[in-house]
Amino acid sequence: MFASIPSSVLLGAQGHPVSVEVHVGKGLPGFHVVGLPDESVREARDRVRAAVMSSDATWPDIRITVNLAPSQQRKSGSGLDLAIAVGVLAASEQIPLDSIRNLAFVGEVGLDGSVRAVPGVAPMVGVLGDRDLVVPIPNAHEALVVAQGRVRPIGHLRELIAVFNDLTPWPDHDISVAPRCVTPVPDLADVVGQPMARRALEIAAAGGHHCLFVGPPGSGKTMLAARLPGLLPSLDREQALDVTMIHSAAGVELPPSGLVERPPFRAPHHTSSEVSIVGGGSHSMRPGEISLAHCGVLFMDELPEYGPKVIDTIRQPIEEGVVRVARASLHTTIPARFQLVAAMNPCPCGEGNHPGDCSCGTARMLKYASRVSGPLLDRFDLRVQVERPNVDDLLHGAKGETTAEVARRVAAARAAAMSRQGRLNCELAAVDLDQFAPLTSEALAVLRHEMERKALSGRGYHRIRRVARTIADISTPGATAIDEPTIALALSMRTRVATYPGLGRAA
Amino acid sequence: MSEHMGAPDEWFIAALAGFRDMTTARLRALQAGRSAHEAYRIASGEVEPPEAVAAMFQRFGGLRDKWRASARGCTPTSVGERCAELGVDIVLPNHELFPAQLIDDPRRPAVLFVQGDLHKLDARRVGIVGTRNPTRSGAQTAARFGRELADEGVVVVSGLALGIDGAAHRGVLASADGVPVAVVANGHGAPYPKRHAALWNEVAERGVVISEWPPGTAPDAFRFPQRNRILAALSELVVVVESRERGGSLITAREAGERGTDVFAVPGPIDQRSSAGTNALLEDGAAPATSTETLLMALGLDHRRAGRRRFESRPAPGATGTRVLELCRAKPHNLESVSTALGVELTHAAMELARLERAGWVAEAAGWFEAVDEYSEFV
Numbered sequence: 099m100f101a102s103i104p105s106s107v108l109l110g111a112q113g114h115p116v117s118v119e120v121h122v123g124k125g126l127p128g129f130h131v132v133g134l135p136d137e138s139v140r141e142a143r144d145r146v147r148a149a150v151m152s153s154d155a156t157w158p159d160i161r162i163t164v165n166l167a168p169s170q171q172r173k174s175g176s177g178l179d180l181a182i183a184v185g186v187l188a189a190s191e192q193i194p195l196d197s198i199r200n201l202a203f204v205g206e207v208g209l210d211g212s213v214r215a216v217p218g219v220a221p222m223v224g225v226l227g228d229r230d231l232v233v234p235i236p237n238a239h240e241a242l243v244v245a246q247g248r249v250r251p252i253g254h255l256r257e258l259i260a261v262f263n264d265l266t267p268w269p270d271h272d273i274s275v276a277p278r279c280v281t282p283v284p285d286l287a288d289v290v291g292q293p294m295a296r297r298a299l300e301i302a303a304a305g306g307h308h309c310l311f312v313g314p315p316g317s318g319k320t321m322l323a324a325r326l327p328g329l330l331p332s333l334d335r336e337q338a339l340d341v342t343m344i345h346s347a348a349g350v351e352l353p354p355s356g357l358v359e360r361p362p363f364r365a366p367h368h369t370s371s372e373v374s375i376v377g378g379g380s381h382s383m384r385p386g387e388i389s390l391a392h393c394g395v396l397f398m399d400e401l402p403e404y405g406p407k408v409i410d411t412i413r414q415p416i417e418e419g420v421v422r423v424a425r426a427s428l429h430t431t432i433p434a435r436f437q438l439v440a441a442m443n444p445c446p447c448g449e450g451n452h453p454g455d456c457s458c459g460t461a462r463m464l465k466y467a468s469r470v471s472g473p474l475l476d477r478f479d480l481r482v483q484v485e486r487p488n489v490d491d492l493l494h495g496a497k498g499e500t501t502a503e504v505a506r507r508v509a510a511a512r513a514a515a516m517s518r519q520g521r522l523n524c525e526l527a528a529v530d531l532d533q534f535a536p537l538t539s540e541a542l543a544v545l546r547h548e549m550e551r552k553a554l555s556g557r558g559y560h561r562i563r564r565v566a567r568t569i570a571d572i573s574t575p576g577a578t579a580i581d582e583p584t585i586a587l588a589l590s591m592r593t594r595v596a597t598y599p600g601l602g603r604a605a
Numbered sequence: 606m607s608e609h610m611g612a613p614d615e616w617f618i619a620a621l622a623g624f625r626d627m628t629t630a631r632l633r634a635l636q637a638g639r640s641a642h643e644a645y646r647i648a649s650g651e652v653e654p655p656e657a658v659a660a661m662f663q664r665f666g667g668l669r670d671k672w673r674a675s676a677r678g679c680t681p682t683s684v685g686e687r688c689a690e691l692g693v694d695i696v697l698p699n700h701e702l703f704p705a706q707l708i709d710d711p712r713r714p715a716v717l718f719v720q721g722d723l724h725k726l727d728a729r730r731v732g733i734v735g736t737r738n739p740t741r742s743g744a745q746t747a748a749r750f751g752r753e754l755a756d757e758g759v760v761v762v763s764g765l766a767l768g769i770d771g772a773a774h775r776g777v778l779a780s781a782d783g784v785p786v787a788v789v790a791n792g793h794g795a796p797y798p799k800r801h802a803a804l805w806n807e808v809a810e811r812g813v814v815i816s817e818w819p820p821g822t823a824p825d826a827f828r829f830p831q832r833n834r835i836l837a838a839l840s841e842l843v844v845v846v847e848s849r850e851r852g853g854s855l856i857t858a859r860e861a862g863e864r865g866t867d868v869f870a871v872p873g874p875i876d877q878r879s880s881a882g883t884n885a886l887l888e889d890g891a892a893p894a895t896s897t898e899t900l901l902m903a904l905g906l907d908h909r910r911a912g913r914r915r916f917e918s919r920p921a922p923g924a925t926g927t928r929v930l931e932l933c934r935a936k937p938h939n940l941e942s943v944s945t946a947l948g949v950e951l952t953h954a955a956m957e958l959a960r961l962e963r964a965g966w967v968a969e970a971a972g973w974f975e976a977v978d979e980y981s982e983f984v
Contacts, residue, residue, distance in 0.1 A: 294941040297951055312971075444971060451971050453740035453937045454879025457849060460737075460767065460798060483972035485939065547963050573952065586955035590940050593972050 125161030305568030313484030732840030735769025751776025755783030848882030
């Protein structure tokens, strides 16, 4: 007998539909899985056999062949277990074929027949069309977000057999997920003083600009970065779905609603491997940190400490908004449109910002500088010097504006940009700058002077104008032309990095 | 018998100075009462070492082998010829040109390698030293002292390091007849720091570059305090312009103090790290150096100099600009502190600072602004 059960597997952040074809026929007793299963799929044989026997069903002691179609594509993960189990039961006529028409199955089975959660249910379910979906109970909330058909959460294989033999109705499991103790979103009001850094954060939020904080240890760089997501607007439906797919695929815990609605904040440690940051690894191509930060913020603390390969490989995703992960036999594209926020010390001793404070030797300094030089630094529209907060501010300073207040201005500025040019300011094309961000003659004179004394490159010129556009959108809504003070602030937020102040004549 | 039989004395000593782990004390111990040739033969293992040297070998295991190996690469002929090639004179203490100030020094160098004419040291001499990473105002002060002292015919001694040293040398070079003297910690022929290669050559051409070590010697960390003692000994008074709490220039100041040389320090803001060392010197009794006149007076020279005021070509800043400039003259300021001090918006402060910078009143480094004076170009 033969049964074909729809299911799906995960590759990167995408589901791929798989038909699990099961044939039970004469021959020497055996259980074979073909169709490029990897090790984790092949192990399904033992799990499924035990699960079926634990569920008061009979294991057919004849030849069982499972084919995973399309068979030229490698399958990985334990999400096919449930489909294989149902296929065996159907092919051995223990459940009627009619009963499983228009149903798809995703889930892992335990030896006792219980049905367990698997990562990536959201994207896997997304490719199964309008079929009704049988999923493990813990995955039901994410399946519900994506599914077009009905979602049938299931806890045990035995329940399924009973339902299919018309002995019981579909079980009604409680699928609500207990909200974990919610960590409060850090508020900008906690940042005392530091008007420059606060301003930079607001500009970054409003214009989507990548931002680098340079400052001594203890100047609050990490604290500032953690407050950026709070300033960003919630994700729209499409973004939320994309982000949910990626987080589900990576096995990151999802919010109780199953839908990620706030911009994510990811802060991979600088010892993280290239694969964990970029993505890839096993056959399922787990999304990396840059994809988990899709539509949100990727924070890289101690930027020069990251491996040079890591720094190199994130450059392409920054430009393209996606990461192409390719291995010998398979490749996939994972979304990775993130806002990069990085922090670094000005020099190895950390005191290099303030004139005369640095005690690093030239050699140490140059080595440090060489780790971050060039192309990556160029990607940061905002490069801001952060200083340690004033002691008086720290002890007695009035609390700053709250996240809510700043977020309102950010939302207004973003709305202005969208209505003006249909995109955020950081994505303004160079050719459109004259139309959308014209300069007053004084402002132009400032930029001309900077370029003439070689303090500003052609690329820097465009970036300055984008940042200036954002500054104007925040502080003088409605103004068309960029004036001199605005340009001056934009310029001061593009500081040179890792030049050694003692080398007075450094470029 | 040695093949270097005909080489002059100074070649032997020069070669010995290039041996691995050679120090001034060891070199003098080798020479004690012997001819230069004999000392060389002992160190290179050609003859059995006398008792004192044998005891030294005993105490520092491996020294004998290191020297023996050194003798193969560092021969009197090779060192002597290299010096000749570079125009470096090898000056022994018995030479008439050996600086008188060093003859009676408790830690007298055994040999000096000199580019330039040592006669130029027969003048009033002021040492200017300081941190490699100064503030702009510190570097400007060093350049000012260098230039103005040189204008009065004073020889300025410094160390060719980045920062204060370099600014002082450049200031001297800007004076028409200025004589710069540099005491360096590495050998001739491979300028250190590389960034100062051109400056090294200029100093050698106009003045004197002195090293205790033969050409090619690397600038090892331990050589810098050694260099500082020579610098201190050659100076009639030493000015420390800026130094952090544990800066190398404090060693120079101490060496100067031990030799009874007057130490001057430039006072700085008490919360500025680059002035922590100099302010500590002042507390310990160093004299404050607030102008070139102070230094000239200390030398007993006529300090009533004709006022040289540069024609001010920079456009005068406006009212707010003037206030900002005052701030930046007092100490380094950044955008944030200017905006707070003036109580104006960041954009406004940024514009004022940018205007001042464009007009040449202030200069920016890593987000900090400092006032610029006429010595800015030597920083």
